[in-house]
Amino acid sequence: MSELSKIKKAVDDKGCAWEALTKAYLEKSSLLRIGHEQISARYEELRQEKERLLHENGRIDAAADDVIEINAGGELIVVTRRTLTQIEGSLLEALFSGRWEKKLLRDEQGRVFLDVNSVSFRAIVDYLTELNISSPDSSVPFPLGDDDTRSSLDNIGTFFGLKSSKEKI
Template sequence: MELMEEERIKLQNEIDSMIAVLATPVSDNDIIEIDAGGKIFRALRSTLCRVAPADTMFSCMFSGRPEEDTLLIRDDHGRVFLDHDPELIEIIVNFLRTRKIEKLSSKPVRSPKVPEGKKDEFESLLHYFGLTDFFYPPLPVSLTLDIANMDVVQPNGFAVHAAKSKNKIQLTKASGRNYMTNHMYFLASKPSLDNSKPSLDNSRHGSFWKVTIDVLPDRHWVYLGIGAVDKSFEDSSSYGWSCGSGVWLGGSKLNGTSGWTEFTEGESLYFHLKLNKLIMFSVQKNRRFVIDIAKSRMDREYYIDFNLYDPGNKISLEPLSKDEREYLLLED
């Protein structure tokens, strides 16, 4: 009888708790306390449920729904207990806070910085909570170069050899007695014509690519930038940088160096075309170069442009990896 009475009291307490939960109105402005490995965090329910509850385990935990609440582990003070690294939980909560006010900021919110030794653990935690795509959205198709389906156009003949693999195009200026025929050899690298969006994306996200200066002879000319197909760097559609003559804006050479440092052999360059700016970041020099594109020319179709002059010049075109893209944006 005593055991039965104890069970009855226990069951009644559970029923009372459930009734209390059902009777308590849930509000986005509720302040939720979290005990993460002994460190206490306080945040609004609307912050913790920034991602729709139906989409993530994390939001479901704090949605206030009775069926979810009964599954939560709580500490001695009734706080939701998360048996995870408190530093990583703090990064998650702070990023959710930042995303709440994203529309009020003039700059897009970047993915959070994570201590170097904890990146793998953080990614595993995001996967567990269902937050991976929210923290690291997959690149839109327009941002990633489909190297396998890109063409290389050479209006002045085929003095440049293009070796193409799945993720790289390597361009080598041919040698020989007639290498100066047609003067400078202009190339435009572009997606195939059957692509629904053949030109570079110059919209909100922009386009990213990487160029490596593999070989740069002593007497050199290399131009890297953007422009229209079948047009040279002297055309009004062209914006970029070159060895020997500096910066080109709308087909005109910029007077003065504007901080330009020339290309060097072995240099890796990250490019980002976005709205009215062309950005080039040199990894080896840890320097960022920016060209402003005239607003009247923003609606043009742009392609990745190259100009190789001397025999032996060799450069490689590749898509930027996720980490390289994030690094470039941090420098932006």
């Protein structure tokens, strides 16, 4: 085989290899494009579902400075949304974020009703208020309560997801 034939064969082989690589690239690009389109479509479906649920269950214009009236075991407690939602990941944050505003149980006056020990819940709201107005480096102890409310405070703190914040403070 002459030198010229070898060169021609090498060029042909490279051309075939290039065509194979180009074909594989185009196939992978097509698969990625299809996958991207599917993910984008699914993302849009989820965004629309989230928006629908917010309109159905929540309050779009919920703000941190909203004043919320709560009937806690028969006692009226008035507190800002900011105070109730300051501990991220807690049940209080989820309940009062505004996302579930239309699903919260209400009393006959339209106030949020919580079937809890009113003294214990008041102590927790006072604790959250203190946290809200304290400097970030100050330590605010979780309320211990007296002999009558200690167990209730502990249970309500656990239920509303405040125990981890208690342990961090």
